Amino acid sequence: MKLPEIPADDAERLKQLHSLQLLDTEPEERFDRLTRMGCRLFNVKTCVISLVDEHRQWFKSRQGIDASETDRCVSFCGHAILTGGIFEVQDTLKDSRFFDNPLVIGEPFIRFYAGCSIRSGGYTMGTICILDSQPRKLSDEDKLLLSDLAASVESEMEAHQIAHTDELTGLINRRGFYMVAGQVVKLVRREKHSLGISLLDLNDFKQINDKFGHIVGDRALQAFASLIAKVFRESDVVARIGGDEFVCLHSDIDEAGLEVAKKRLADEVNAFNQRTHEPFRLSYAHGTALFSKEQITDSLDALLHAADSSMYTIKSQQRRQRQFSTGSE
Template sequence: MQPPAIPANEIERLHVLHALAILDTQAEERFDRLTRIATRMFDVPIALVSLVDTNRQWFKSCMGLPVLETPRDISFCGHAILGNDTFVINDASKDPRFLDNPLVTAAPHIRFYAGRPIRTMRGFKIGTLCLIDSKPRAFDAEDLADLNDLAVMVENELAAIEMATMDELTDLSNRRGFIMLTEKYLNYFTRHHVFATLVFLDLNGFKPINDTYGHDEGDRALQAFGKGLKLVGRSSDIFARLGGDEFVILLANARQHEAHIYVDRLTTYLDTVRQQQRQPYQLSFAQGIVEFDPQLPKSVEQLLVEGDALMYQRKNLPRCYTSLTPPSNDLNGRGPA
C-alpha cells in the first residue's frame, strides 16, 4: 500500500481548513443534497464530501458509509488532493498503490474511486467530492464534466462559509470564525481537562507604516504578520485577525510559560524577516496572555476581554514600539519578549 504524500503547502492548507470551523460539525442539507444527487447521477452506492485533516479524512457529507472519518494514511482522497484534476481509479484491486489497502481488502471493498479536489477561494485543496463503488467501472469525459459541475457547487457552499468566517487579507479566521472554532475547542478542553492559552496581540505604531509607506505596504505588513503567526505556531492552534491591527491566537494544550516561548519565537521570526528583506520598519507588538483552566472554564468572550486588557497594560510599557528605521539587533531593540 502506498500512503498519500504530504502537499508542499500542508501547513497553510491545514490552517485554512481549520479556520473554516467546519470540521466535526453537524450534517447540512446543502452538502447532503449534492452527495445524494451524485449517487443518483452516477449510480454509485457511496458519495462523500471529504475533508483531509492532519491525520484523518472527515466526511462533511456521507452517503452510503456508516462512518464519518477514516485514517488519512489509507485514504484515497489524500492522494486526490495532490493533483489538480479528478483522481480516478477504475479498479483498485489491480492498482499497486491500493490493492492491499484495508479499504480495498475489507469493507467498503473499494474498487472504483473518482475524487475531484475541492478548493477554497484562495486555491487550497482541502478535500474532495468523491464517488466510490465496490465494482470496477469506467469513467469517461462526460462523467468527469458532470462530477466537476457538482464539485463547483460544493466549492460555492464552502466559499459562503469562508467569506463569513475568514479574513480575506490574511487568510486567518476573522472574529466570527475564531469565536465559532474556539467555542468548540474550549468545550472539548473542559471535558478532557486540557489547558490552553489565549494570546491577544496588537501591533505597535502601525499607523505610521500606512502614513509613510502607503496602505499597500501596510497590507503587506499585516499579511507578513499573519504568515508569521502560522509559521511559528502549530496546526492545532487557532489564529485570527480580529480587525485592524489586532490579532489573537489560542494555543491548544499550552500553559502560560509556553505562550511566552511562542511570543519569543514570533519576535525572533519578525526580526529575521526584517533583516532578510531589509524592511525600513520593524513590526513589534504588545500582547496579553490569558490561561484557560479547564477546572475554572471561561467563555471565549471572557478570554478576549481579559487578553485585551492585559495587552493594553503592556502596550503602555516604553519598550513596546514600532520603529520606522531599522532597530539595533539587541533584545532591547525588539518587540516584547
C-alpha cells in the same frame, strides 16, 4: 491490501489543506447539498467529500455513512489523490489492491468506488466520491457528472476560504477564527488539554496611517501578521480580528510555552525594527490568558475576555511608561 503511496509533495499539499481551515469544522449546507445531489444523480446511498489529512481521511460532508473519518492507510481516497481526475474501482473483490481492505470486508462493505479529485492551490485535497455495495461501472456521462460535482466542490472551497480569510494579511478573519477556534475548544475539552490565548494589539497604528498614509499602514499590518505567523506553532489558530487586533489560540500549552512564544515574538519584532527600511517601527501589546482543562468553557467570548483584561493591563502600563519617559525628558 495495498497501502496508498505518499505523494512526493505531500508536505506542501498538507500545508495547503490546513490553510483552508476546513478540517474538523461543522457540517455546511453548501457541501451537504452536493453530496445529496451525488446520491440522487448516481442512485447510491453513500456520497462523501473526503479531505486526505496526514494520517486520516476526514469527511467534510457525508451521506449514508456514520463515520466522520477513517485511517488514511485504508482509504480509497488515499489512492485517488495520486491519480488526479477520476479514480474508479468497479469491483473491489476482484481488485488485488482492495479485496481484503477493512472497508470492503467490513462496514460499510464497499463493493464499488468512484472518486474525482478536488484541488486547491495546485494540490489535490481529496475527492468527492460515491460508494455502492454492488459492482458497477461508470459511463462516460457519469464521469462528466462526477467531474462537474468535483468542480462545484472546488468552487465552494474557494468561496469558503475567501469568506474566512483576511485579504490584506492572509490570516483567517474574525468570522473564520470563531468557526475554527470553536472546534479547537471542543477538541481541547474532550482531550482534557490546557488552552492559551494571546491577544495582540499593534501600537500607534493610527499615527502610522496619519503620518505615512494608508499604504504604509497596510505594510505595517502585513509585516506584523507575517511575524506572528512565523513565531507561533502551525497548530495554533492565528487571526486578524480587527483593524490592528490579532489573536492566537494555543492548544495544549503551559505557562512556560506561552512565555517562550512571547519572547520569540519580541525577538522577531526587535530584529525586524533593526533591519527594516520602512519609515515605521513596530510596537505592540501582548495580553495572554491560560486555562487549565477544568477552566475551559464552550464560551469563546468568555475566554477572549480574560485575555482582553490582560491586554488592558499591559496597555495601561505602556501608557504610564510613555508618560513617565516624556515627563522626565
